[in-house]
Amino acid sequence: MGLKSALLLSLSLISALSFGKPDWSENASVPLGETREDIYGFGEDLPRVKSEGYIHALKWPVDVTGLLVPYEPLKFFLEEEKNNPLRRFIERVAESQLGYTDMDGMYGWLGLNLYPENSQVSGVFQIPYPTRGQKPDYRMGASLLRTPHSPNSTGLTFSCATCHSGTFLGQTVMGLTNKRPRANEFFVMAKKYIPMIPSGFFRLATKASYEEKAMFKRTKDNLKWVGSVSPQVLGLDTSLPHVALSLHKRGDDAYASKKWSRSIGRRPRHKLETFVADSKPMPWWNLKYKTRWLSDGSIVAGNPILTNFLWNEIGRGTDLKELEKWMQENDEAIEKLTAAAFATKAPHWLDFFPESSVDIELAKRGEIVFNESCKKCHGRYEKRWSYPMAELEPLRVQTQTARVFYHEKTPVKNVGTDPQRWMATKTFSGGLNKLQISKWMKTVVVPQEGYVPPPLEGVFLRYPYMHNNSIPNLCALMMREEDRPKVFIQGPSQKASDYDRECLGYPVGENIPKEWHKERDALFDTRKPGLRNTGHTQMFYDRDGNPRMSEDEKRALREYLKLL
Numbered sequence: 001m002g003l004k005s006a007l008l009l010s011l012s013l014i015s016a017l018s019f020g021k022p023d024w025s026e027n028a029s030v031p032l033g034e035t036r037e038d039i040y041g042f043g044e045d046l047p048r049v050k051s052e053g054y055i056h057a058l059k060w061p062v063d064v065t066g067l068l069v070p071y072e073p074l075k076f077f078l079e080e081e082k083n084n085p086l087r088r089f090i091e092r093v094a095e096s097q098l099g100y101t102d103m104d105g106m107y108g109w110l111g112l113n114l115y116p117e118n119s120q121v122s123g124v125f126q127i128p129y130p131t132r133g134q135k136p137d138y139r140m141g142a143s144l145l146r147t148p149h150s151p152n153s154t155g156l157t158f159s160c161a162t163c164h165s166g167t168f169l170g171q172t173v174m175g176l177t178n179k180r181p182r183a184n185e186f187f188v189m190a191k192k193y194i195p196m197i198p199s200g201f202f203r204l205a206t207k208a209s210y211e212e213k214a215m216f217k218r219t220k221d222n223l224k225w226v227g228s229v230s231p232q233v234l235g236l237d238t239s240l241p242h243v244a245l246s247l248h249k250r251g252d253d254a255y256a257s258k259k260w261s262r263s264i265g266r267r268p269r270h271k272l273e274t275f276v277a278d279s280k281p282m283p284w285w286n287l288k289y290k291t292r293w294l295s296d297g298s299i300v301a302g303n304p305i306l307t308n309f310l311w312n313e314i315g316r317g318t319d320l321k322e323l324e325k326w327m328q329e330n331d332e333a334i335e336k337l338t339a340a341a342f343a344t345k346a347p348h349w350l351d352f353f354p355e356s357s358v359d360i361e362l363a364k365r366g367e368i369v370f371n372e373s374c375k376k377c378h379g380r381y382e383k384r385w386s387y388p389m390a391e392l393e394p395l396r397v398q399t400q401t402a403r404v405f406y407h408e409k410t411p412v413k414n415v416g417t418d419p420q421r422w423m424a425t426k427t428f429s430g431g432l433n434k435l436q437i438s439k440w441m442k443t444v445v446v447p448q449e450g451y452v453p454p455p456l457e458g459v460f461l462r463y464p465y466m467h468n469n470s471i472p473n474l475c476a477l478m479m480r481e482e483d484r485p486k487v488f489i490q491g492p493s494q495k496a497s498d499y500d501r502e503c504l505g506y507p508v509g510e511n512i513p514k515e516w517h518k519e520r521d522a523l524f525d526t527r528k529p530g531l532r533n534t535g536h537t538q539m540f541y542d543r544d545g546n547p548r549m550s551e552d553e554k555r556a557l558r559e560y561l562k563l564l
Contacts, residue, residue: 024442026301028291029408033382035288039342040335046343051128053340054174059130060143060159061333062309064326066222066318067190068155070215071144073206078102086205090193103138110158111180111234112139113165113172124347127165127174140165140172141183150215157316158183160308160337163237163281168461169352170494175284175344176461179490180522184238187228187315194220222317225249225258227270232278232531234522235469235490240279240421241272242315244428254436255320270427276530277424279467282454284344289379289406289455295467296422297412297452298429302443305338310437324437346458348400349562355395357501359559360385363399366560369553373539377413377453379406381564399563406455414450416535418468422448460562463505464490470526470533473505474561478540478554484533485509487525491516504562 022028022039030036042049077084079102100106115135116127129135138144141162144154162183166176199220203213227245229238248270250256279295293299299307306327313323327334349358364385371380382403384390390398429445432438438445451467465471472488488508491498500507507513516522526533540549549557 022303024301024303026444028301030289030291030406032405032408033403035404037288037343038339039288040339042339046339049336050340050343051126053336053338053343054128055130056333056337057160057164057174057340058128058140058143060145060157061330061337062313062318062323062326063145063147064149064318064322065145065147065157065313066316067219067226068145068147068150068157068215069219070206070208070212071154071156073202073208073212073216074156075103077206078106084205086197086202089197107139107142110141110162110182110186111178112141112162113167113178115140116172124345124351125171125173127172149218150211153209153211153215155215158186163239164284164341166461166493168347168493169496169499171352173347173461175341175346176458177281177283179235179464180492181237182234184228184231184242187226187242188230190219191223191226191228194223225317226315227273228315229273232276232528233469233490233524234519235280235464235524236278237280238278239281239311239315240277240424241275243311243432244272244424245270246315246317247428247431250314252431254434255324256314256431256435258317258319272424272427275420275424275427276528277421278530279421280469283346283458283462284341285346285457286455287342287344289404290410290452291408292410292412292452295451296425296448297410298422298425298445298448300444300446302438302441303334303338305334305341306441307443309334310435310441310443320435320437324440327437327441347461348396348458349460350396350399352461353501358395358399358563360395360398362556363559363563365553366556366558369549369557370560373549373557377411378456379404381405381456383563401457401564404455404457410452412448412450413453415453415538417451417466418470418530418532418534419449420530421467422450456561456564459564460504464488464524465505466533466536468531469524470531471505472508472524473500473503474558475500475503475554476505476508476533477536478549478557480541480545481534481537484526486527486533487523488512489516489519490522490524491519502558504558 022036038046077086100109115129116125141158143157143159145157146154163178163181165172165174166178168176199213199217202208202216208216225246227242227249229241229245231238247256248267251259282295287304293304293307309327310323367383381401384393384400384402385398425445426447429447432445463473465477469490471477472485476484485508488506489512490506491513493499497513500511525531541547
């Protein structure tokens with residue numbers, strides 16, 4: 001680094017620390033061995049801010065959102081009267097029953113995670129309750145709002161926690177990717193059935209108030225501007241095509257106006273109506289190391305939380321002038337949510353498993369293998385076992401990661417994995433960049449070729465692997481492409497048999513729990529478009545297919561990876 005560059009970097013860091021203004025520009029960098037965990041410089045106040053930010057992640061803060069389901073009428077529809085005429089109408093049109101008969105059944109079908117009990121709300125698993133310290137009677141991700149449009153009625157929508165909280169061996173983890181969400185499928189169902197229901201019939205069949213009827217009608221109107229597509233398989237997310245198709249329905253002006261002619265007229269088909277671009281959300285605890293966002297690194301500038309708000313609300317039919325005004329008036333909520341996401345920490349192996357499950361000498365050998373084969377892309381991890389007198393410390397201390405030396409600027413690599421996710425960004429990045437709200441946010445989308453090689457903290461519970469979930473565990477990742485499982489099942493994570501501790505991921509083949517076979521939409525078939533399990537083999541095999549690592553070296557590598 002030259003003297004001029006070093007001086008500019010120093011001034012940028014001093015400015016950020018002094019005034020609490022992070023560098024969201026395309027030129028942002030993170031010095032090696034440093035993080036942006038306290039991105040606004042809150043210092044000792046960060047734990048409080050993080051807790052308040054998590055509440056915004058649990059309760060969707062955007063009160064101008066375009067899609068809200070009237071909560072009390074929905075509850076009445078599901079729970080109060082089983083022969084409700086609206087239920088009979090929907091089941092007749094759908095040619096099947098809903099599959100759930102109460103609110104919790106619906107939340108479970110959606111894949112929403114349970115709030116922990118008070119006794120569990122501590123340490124890395126700390127998740128505050130958004131209802132004045134009382135455990136809600138709904139699940140994480142469900143969000144009850146009153147809005148300027150309906151100040152006396154409660155509407156149901158879904159928050160960040162829908163996709164950015166997960167369950168591992170029955171423990172809810174904030175910031176972990178949800179492995180079993182059906183939020184996108186919920187949008188597909190809403191698009192299909194809600195427009196068929198007359199607002200007057202809705203009010204009579206659910207005993208809704210006139211204000212709740214108006215909320216329902218507003219949602220029905222906004223659905224005209226929403227595009228949706230079902231994921232190929234349970235566990236994947238279709239937010240990218242959801243945003244692209246929704247934007248495609250709007251006008252070409254700076255605020256993507258909802259022009260009536262676009263909702264009823266014939267439009268050219270958008271490529272993402274049929275081109276598969278499924279992916280999974282990234283874990284929050286990686287944010288602190290990065291300078292660009294999404295699995296493909298295509299968001300090269302801008303606060304990722306603001307981008308999340310924009311993309312979500314485009315996909316909810318929200319008026320962008322109203323959204324921009326909300327953003328300008330709610331910088332405190334945005335700042336707290338951003339601070340919370342960046343301050344999220346990864347759980348440790350010993351948070352779930354006993355010390356007897358760790359072979360520290362094998363892990364130390366795995367560290368050597370990793371540094372010879374993997375650190376160039378995924379960074380270097382300084383373990384406390386390398387410190388003087390470390391052997392005198394408890395095992396949990398020895399196995400902690402003291403520092404992460406990731407890249408100063410987040411890279412993108414093409415290692416032969418399925419390309420359809422990064423290719424899809426090309427189809428609508430221009431439309432996003434020209435929006436006035438994007439310019440105000442200073443968000444810039446630049447299509448990439450490949451994906452970000454992510455930091456690997458907490459990698460043992462981030463299975464299935466790759467951006468498209470196509471590899472069930474690390475044993476499969478270390479195989480030749482042709483030997484990797486062609487199909488597997490993305491089951492729940494509640495008990496020991498749901499997890500392969502040796503391979504760090506889903507059990508496959510004969511080890512798949514029998515009850516998992518009942519969920520047809522959980523069957524992952526890597527032969528489908530966008531779900532290829534190719535690539536990421538060069539560190540394990542040469543061009544002729546000869547192994548670069550022995551099986552003992554692979555086992556040592558997995559032992560090391562599980563302790564990151």
